[in-house]
Structure formats: C-alpha cells, structure tokens
Amino acid sequence: MTPPATRREARAAHLLATAPVPVRHARARRAARIRVGFAAVAAAALGIGGAAAITAAVIAPELSASAGLVAEATPTASPVPLPQAVSELPAPKVEAAAAIADLCADPAFVAALESGDDEATLAAAGGAEPFRAAVASGTAECVSLADPARLWVVVNKARASDPIDYRPGGLAAPAGVRDIAGGSLRGEAAGALADMIAAARAAGAGEIALESGFRSYATQQSTYGRQVSSRGAAGADLVSARPGYSEHQTGLAADVTACTYGCDDMGTFGGTAQQEWVAAHSWEFGWIVRYVEGRTEITGYSPEPWHLRYIGPELASVYHEGGWQSLEEFFGLPAAPDYGD
Numbered sequence: 001m002t003p004p005a006t007r008r009e010a011r012a013a014h015l016l017a018t019a020p021v022p023v024r025h026a027r028a029r030r031a032a033r034i035r036v037g038f039a040a041v042a043a044a045a046l047g048i049g050g051a052a053a054i055t056a057a058v059i060a061p062e063l064s065a066s067a068g069l070v071a072e073a074t075p076t077a078s079p080v081p082l083p084q085a086v087s088e089l090p091a092p093k094v095e096a097a098a099a100i101a102d103l104c105a106d107p108a109f110v111a112a113l114e115s116g117d118d119e120a121t122l123a124a125a126g127g128a129e130p131f132r133a134a135v136a137s138g139t140a141e142c143v144s145l146a147d148p149a150r151l152w153v154v155v156n157k158a159r160a161s162d163p164i165d166y167r168p169g170g171l172a173a174p175a176g177v178r179d180i181a182g183g184s185l186r187g188e189a190a191g192a193l194a195d196m197i198a199a200a201r202a203a204g205a206g207e208i209a210l211e212s213g214f215r216s217y218a219t220q221q222s223t224y225g226r227q228v229s230s231r232g233a234a235g236a237d238l239v240s241a242r243p244g245y246s247e248h249q250t251g252l253a254a255d256v257t258a259c260t261y262g263c264d265d266m267g268t269f270g271g272t273a274q275q276e277w278v279a280a281h282s283w284e285f286g287w288i289v290r291y292v293e294g295r296t297e298i299t300g301y302s303p304e305p306w307h308l309r310y311i312g313p314e315l316a317s318v319y320h321e322g323g324w325q326s327l328e329e330f331f332g333l334p335a336a337p338d339y340g341d
C-alpha cells in the first residue's frame with residue numbers, strides 16, 4: 001500500500017535534513033540550503049504536501065530537533081499519490097540538522113555520559129553521527145574530547161594528554177597477534193586489533209603484526225629524544241610526538257606492519273597488500289588510519305598508513321561513511337599543525 005503523499009514527502013525532507021555529510025566551509029553550506037530550497041519548491045510545484053511540510057523543509061537546517069519536526073509534518077492525509085519524479089530529487093547532501101540537538105540538556109544522555117560507558121553514551125545521543133555532529137557544532141559542552149578514558153579523546157600537537165603522564169588501565173596484549181616490541185593496548189582495542197588481523201588473514205591479505213601499541217610518557221621521552229638526536233628538533237617533530245602528545249599514550253593507537261616470513265619495518269607498510277586491506281577495512285573493526293595524505297597541515301603528521309587509532313565501531317563507521325580524513329575535522333577541532341611554540 002502506498003503511504004500518503006505527505007508522509008513520503010516528509011520523509012524526503014527528513015532525509016534531506018539529516019544526511020550526514022561533512023561540510024567544511026560556507027560554500028558547501030550555502031549549496032545545502034539551495035538544495036533544500038529546491039526540494040521545497042519542487043514539492044510546491046508538484047502540489048503535494050501541506051504548507052507546514054514545505055515550511056519545515058525550508059527551515060530544517062536552521063532548527064534544533066528539526067528532524068522530529070519534519071518527520072511529524074503530516075498535516076493533511078492527501079489521497080494524491082506522490083509523483084514518481086519526487087523520488088528522483090537530488091541525493092541528500094545536506095549538513096546534518098541533528099547537529100544542533102542539545103544533548104547536554106537531555107538527562108538520559110548526561111546519565112549515560114557520566115556512567116563512563118561510551119557505547120551507551122552514543123546510543124543515548126541517537127547514534128554516533130548525531131553525537132559527532134553535536135560535538136562538532138559546539139553544542140555538546142558536557143562532552144570532553146580531552147578525557148583520555150573515552151573513545152573520542154583527541155590528542156594532537158595542540159592537545160596534550162591530560163594529565164600529561166596519563167596511563168590507561170586494563171592494558172592487554174592482542175591475542176594471537178605477532179608482536180614485535182611487546183605491544184599492549186586498552187582491552188577493547190586489543191580485542192578489535194586481534195579480530196581485524198584475523199580477518200585480514202582470512203581474506204588472503206597476508207600477515208600483519210603489531211609493531212607498537214601503548215607507549216608510556218617515559219617511553220615517549222626516550223623515543224622522541226632519539227629522534228631529536230638523529231634529526232634535530234624540527235625533524236623529530238615530523239615523525240615522533242613529544243612526550244605527553246603521542247596518541248600511543250592513550251592505549252588506543254597501534255602501529256602495524258606487514259609480515260611475510262619475517263616482519264618488515266612499519267615504514268615500508270605503504271603499498272603492501274596488508275596496507276591496502278587495512279585502509280579499506282580497518283573501520284569495520286573500529287579503527288581509522290589517523291594520518292593520511294593531504295592532512296599534514298591539520299594533523300601535524302606526515303602520512304602514516306601504519307598508524308591506526310581505535311575509536312570504536314560506531315564512530316569508525318560514521319567516519320568511514322562520511323569520508324572524513326582527520327579526527328580534527330570529524331569533531332570540528334582546529335588544525336594542529338605544530339606545537340605552537
């Protein structure tokens with residue numbers, strides 16, 4: 001049975017208003033408004049939908065909780081079937097209106113956040129994309145991207161670990177994973193890495209080893225110190241984090257490498273079958289490739305196809321589907337090209 005025209009039109013407007021697409025500058029936002037405007041005009045021209053639905057479509061990107069408003073906009077049960085042309089409206093390419101939801105005013109969200117359960121927190125936000133969008137829009141001030149215990153922590157050259165010598169609890173070695181340097185990770189990341197590496201092997205992509213996982217503040221002091229000795233301070237900053245500024249200190253970062261009989265240095269990971277598989281599939285296991293081509297000015301790091309960051313499957317899925325290229329852009333943070341001193 002065909003649903004009432006107004007309902008389908010409202011659904012189209014809802015899709016237009018909530019599609020998760022990274023919008024990085026004003027031009028794209030203007031384009032989004034133009035497309036939404038087009039949808040409303042098209043609906044009016046086709047003589048379907050009530051005035052309320054059209055109004056909702058026009059103002060949707062500007063309103064908080066507009067998704068709900070649009071979805072409920074079925075003012076009259078018109079028997080007129082929806083013309084086929086409407087299903088061929090431009091694909092949804094609009095900044096997520098859900099971004100403006102005030103999560104921190106929602107007691108259920110705050111309770112989930114304060115429980116420390118990351119998965120429950122994302123669920124209470126309505127999913128990882130509404131969570132991301134709210135954080136990126138600056139309306140979720142109760143969410144701290146500096147909390148090192150959360151999956152959404154962001155550590156970069158402008159954001160040191162807090163505290164500077166933070167050490168996560170529950171570190172574990174990934175089971176069944178070749179381990180070159182005694183690597184451990186936070187428990188959930190260790191399990192996800194083991195699963196990812198087993199899946200790569202099963203897919204015929206070859207063997208992958210963990211070259212380096214958690215690194216303590218003290219370890220990073222000596223690692224960075226060695227790089228300064230051989231490259232100088234500026235050269236060291238391009239390849240190694242200063243103590244307290246390494247993602248490895250969160251226990252959520254893993255450097256992986258390809259193995260045939262022996263294992264190669266991670267610096268040769270790029271271009272291997274293992275690297276290509278990781279680039280395409282790591283998100284399915286909650287990992288992202290943190291430092292990619294073309295984002296050095298934002299992340300502060302040259303591309304590192306071997307350096308993976310665990311953000312959990314929900315956020316990683318949104319990251320992948322949105323085509324995001326850096327965690328800074330994903331969460332609406334400023335670029336962190338250098339230490340600023």
Ligand SMILES: [Zn+2]
Nearest residue numbers: 253254255307
């Ligand atoms: Zn690394």
